[in-house]
Amino acid sequence: MSNRTLTHLERLESESIHIFREVIANAEKPVMLYSVGKDSAVMLHLARKAFYPSPPPFPLLHVDTTWKFKAMYEMRDRMAKEAGMDLLVYQNPEAKERGINPFDHGPLHTDMWKTEGLKQALDLYGFDVAFGGARRDEEKSRAKERVFSFRSANHRWDPKNQRPELWNLYNARKAKGESIRVFPISNWTELDIWQYIHLNDIPIVPLYFSAKRPTVERDGLLLMVDDERFPLKPGEEPVMRSIRFRTLGCYPLTGAVESEAATLPEVIQEMLLTTTSERQGRAIDKDAGDASMEKKKQEGYF
Amino acid sequence: MSATINQDSVYQVDSLIAEDIDAYLDRHQHKSLLRFITCGSVDDGKSTLIGRLLYDSKMIFEDQLAALEADSKKVGTQGQEIDFALLVDGLAAEREQGITIDVAYRFFATDKRKFIVADTPGHEQYTRNMVTGASTADLAVILIDARKGVLVQTRRHSYLAHLIGIKNIVLAVNKMDLVGYDQKVFDAIVADYTEFANSIGIKSFVPMPISGFKGDNITGPSENTPWYTGPALMEHLETVPLDVSTDQEKPFRLPVQWVNRPNLDFRGFAGLISAGTVKPGQAVRVLPSGKTSSVTRIVTLDGDLEEAVAGQSVTLTFADEIDCSRGDVISVSDNPPEVSDQFEATIVWMDEAEMLPGRPYWLKLATQTVTATIQAPKYQVNVNTMEHLAAKTLDLNAIGVANFATDKPIVFEPYEANRQLGGFILIDKITNATVGAGMIHFSLRRAQNVHWQATDISREKHASLKNQKPAVLWFTGLSGAGKSTIANLVEKKLVRMNRHTFLLDGDNVRHGLNKDLGFTDADRIENIRRVGEVAKLMTDAGLIVLTAFISPFRQERQLVRDMMAPGEFIEVHIDTSLDEAEKRDVKGLYKKARAGELKNFTGIDSPYEAPEAPEIRIDTSKMSADEAAQHIVDILIGEG
Structure with missing residues (x-):
């Protein structure tokens, strides 16, 4: 008998499916955090594979900031329907009431809408396990985070006190009030994600592909004017440029790249030839110097 | 074997990306995945080597490189040159200390394979982290500083890698640039290591002279080591067989x-x-x-x-x-794994609180979770010298061998045969921490290992000395039915007849032997099981045993009956109706139970299953206690 060599994508897929199933066997009230980006798209696809022919036995939770791209909201609603899953959308009422926005409030925007919003949503619904799409190759502090990552009752992460994870055995036991963030695609790289999307024809937000879009340049970032809330400075005129996005977040915080890549292979090609790392288009990592993501995570950011 | 990899091939791949992305993607979809670990002491250059692999496989972007150059000047340990280690050392606290202190996973790829590297620390107190990183690895790179040779740490890392079942071991003699790429230095280290490796059962390993800092023999053959004809590190990583493929057989x-x-x-x-x-x-x-x-x-x-x-x-x-x-x-179907509730295993203790023999822990193996107790270790292994030491327990990072017992049988295989069905973790039931990792050697079959000790004075001898036939008079009935009263009278009558007796009373036993048990169904069952075992020992000693327990469940009375020699179990049903028993209520218990102050009270909120065919049935509405006692004695003596 000749052995069949599983490809790296088959191995990664199998590992992720195994993680999903382990959670479902142990969790009381799981949820998947769905941010509509390409990593979320892959995670959702893996969840559907893990439980087929049943639909994934948990809802999707979108912690919304009201400042995402329009195209993301459309994709979100479509995918939830297609997967046959409940979609929960949470918007921090305090942030809403105080009109917190990325133009006027800087880091407070991320803190209130996303970090606080996430904590509130998890507390409100009483979810004990939340799937997240973080990858270890994204950022240094994530490289050391476990697949099953525990949070105290007030959602804090303690990087010095993580449980060892041996073989594919995950210890999912938790104390009352504790919750778990589970990262099924921990071991995927950006290239793996793109290849998997390509191979499986997974729908993604069209903003990843190049098109003529209205843009302005701010602080070295190329921003897209996605709706009328974008405050133009006196004399500032949106310019139509061929752009696309390498990551998607709140539109006023997400820098575009000028590109002609309009198909998936072209996008991958551009990614492989590019010489700057993925998260550079996001303003968020630059807040407090180098250890900022680790600090955010300790405070409860996903 | 694949063609020799050299620095140029990285750029060839790049050109394919630009020229024919579909061809490139097609090739990359067929890559396999290798997971490996790097182990070395603090200064052996692990992080530098991993940083080098990332750098040489084009996994570092310009912005990261710019940040790296700036960081190298600020906190680097390599002077003005690029400190690759900074790419790898993640958490803020660690970067300040200049050492790696946890398991970090890194990723890179060539056109043949994707790699996941577990970077594991070299400190003695972090055996736990290395075992964790090694548990998913196909290959281990053991780093040695060419200037220092085989150290205690080298032995420890090799032992752990071998213990966790890694078959592919690379001995990377690093910092060759600092010994002038001297072949004699390399050969001496390899000879030294070979002797040690053989002694602990490592069958083969691949030695290579490298410099992570300068890049020698990393992606291609180095001009500085013309005397070395083996593969470069990357070439070896790309071609070594994968465990997942051999698992298919x-x-x-x-x-x-x-x-x-x-x-x-x-x-x-x-x-x-x-x-x-x-x-x-x-x-x-x-x-x-x-x-x-x-x-x-x-x-x-x-x-x-x-x-x-x-x-x-x-x-x-x-x-x-x-x-x-x-x-x-x-x-x-024709070659199933083993099923057993006892086995021997090697255990690595991973918690600050020491292992407690006899304490129940959760044991998770594959998808099974059971309660397990560990016996005192047979020995502990000194991970530096491989000596076996006597041990009563295991502390953090200690490794030992012990027997395990689980509360129900588990399905497993020896770790050597199947990592997934032979490796397990132990979880503390209170803190939920993962406190240990184990690797099963083999099962211990209870019947084969707990032997009956033969005694010279037989139970017949005991009985004949007392001139009587041993028996158990098992009184059962509701609380207040009159069990103790009648049993007491029976014993007095038997003693007057020079019979050797003993009365085991429910209340009395609960003051001592069974004082840890309550009144839940599980506890009532255990209560009866223990009394049954004691009664059995007493009949072996030749006694006539009288027991007075409510013993409400048929199944447990049957269990005790099955323990005894045929004919020696005499079930006596003291049959008093619930109304009558409650009316008497000698101890005031029914009143309490009715008031809800007593839970699980037989007849009130816990059932009494009357015997269907008792040897003796006493209807207390038809005879006095003394008449009942005489009736029982007559039957017993008549039979004996």
Whole structure:
């Protein structure tokens, strides 16, 4: 008998499916955090594979900031329907009431809408396990985070006190009030994600592909004017440029790249030839110097 | 063997990206995956080597490189040159200390393979981290500083890698640039290491002279070591055989994770195949039940599969409706894994609180979770010298061998045969911490290992000395029925007849032997089981035993009856109606129970199962206590 060599994508897929199933066997009230980006798209696809022919036995939770791209909201609603899953959308009422926005409030925007919003949503619904799409190759502090990552009752992460994870055995036991963030695609790289999307024809937000879009340049970032809330400075005129996005977040915080890549292979090609790392288009990592993501995570950011 | 990799090939791949992206993607879809660990002491250059691998495989972007150059000047340990280690050392606190203190996972790829590297620390107190990183690795790179040679740490890392079952070991003699690329230095270290490796059972390893800092023999042959003809590190990593491929040749095993029941017509068993292959039509056996069926479908979202192999996550359906749930193992029918509740294992202790022999821990193996107790270690291993030491317990990072007992049988295989079915973790029941990792050697069959000690004075001898036939008079009935009163009278009458007796009374036993038990169903059962065992020992000693326990459940009375020699168990039902017993209420217990102050009270909120065919039945409404006692004595003596 000749052995069949599983490809790296088959191995990664199998590992992720195994993680999903382990959670479902142990969790009381799981949820998947769905941010509509390409990593979320892959995670959702893996969840559907893990439980087929049943639909994934948990809802999707979108912690919304009201400042995402329009195209993301459309994709979100479509995918939830297609997967046959409940979609929960949470918007921090305090942030809403105080009109917190990325133009006027800087880091407070991320803190209130996303970090606080996430904590509130998890507390409100009483979810004990939340799937997240973080990858270890994204950022240094994530490289050391476990697949099953525990949070105290007030959602804090303690990087010095993580449980060892041996073989594919995950210890999912938790104390009352504790919750778990589970990262099924921990071991995927950006290239793996793109290849998997390509191979499986997974729908993604069209903003990843190049098109003529209205843009302005701010602080070295190329921003897209996605709706009328974008405050133009006196004399500032949106310019139509061929752009696309390498990551998607709140539109006023997400820098575009000028590109002609309009198909998936072209996008991958551009990614492989590019010489700057993925998260550079996001303003968020630059807040407090180098250890900022680790600090955010300790405070409860996903 | 593949063609020699050199720095140029990285750029060839790049050109394919630009020229024909579809061809590039097609090639990369067929890459395999190798997981490996790097182990070395603090200054052996692990992080530098990993940083170098990332750098040489183009995994570092310009912005990261710019940040790296700036960081190198600020906190680097390599002067003005690029400090690759900074790419790898993640958490802020560690960067300040200049050392790696946890397991970090890094990723890079060539056009043949994707790699996941576990970077594990070299400090003695972090054995735990290395074992964690090694548990998923196909290969270990053991780093040695060419200036220092084989150190205590080298031995420790090699022992741990071997212990966790890593078959591919690379001995990377690093910092060759600092010894002038001297072949004699390299050869001496290899000779030294060979002797040690043989002594601990490492069958083969691949030595190579490298410099992580300068890049020698990393991606291609180095001009500085013309005397070295072996593979460069990257070339070796790209071609070494994978465990997941050899696992396919083993007998089929699938630990069931989850039962998929979307509707009444579909019942699928989902799990990750840990060994072997499976096809529709294949005969399978479900362990521990041993029930057999055959596979009808291998179900996936992309359509049914013709075959599935070790490493794949699948969903199987069966031809028959047999019991199968999470924790069960689906196996090829003619070569199933073992099922046992006792085994010997090597254990690595990973918690600050020491191991407690006798304390129950959760044991998780594959998808099974059971309660396990560990016996005192047979020995502890000194990880520096490999000596066996006597030990009463195991502290953090200690490694030892001990016997385990589980509360119910588990399905497993020796770790050597199957990592997934032989490796387990231990979880503290209070703190929920993962406190230990174990690797099973073999099962211990209870019957083979707990022997009966033969004694010279037989039970017949004991009985004949007392000139009587031993027996158990088992009084059962409601609280207040008169069991103790009548049993007491029976004993007095027997003693007057020079019979050797002993009365085991329910209340009295609960003051001592059974004072740890309450009144839940489980505790009542254990209460009766213990009393039964004591009564049995007393009949072995030749005594006539009288017991007075409510003993409400038929099953437990049957259990005790089965323990005794035929004819020696005499069930005496003191049959008093609930109304009558409650009316007497000598101890005031019924009143309390009715008021809700006593829970699980027999006859009130816990059932009494009357004997269907007792040897003796006493209707207390028809005779006095003394008449009843005389009746029992007459029957007993008449029989004896």
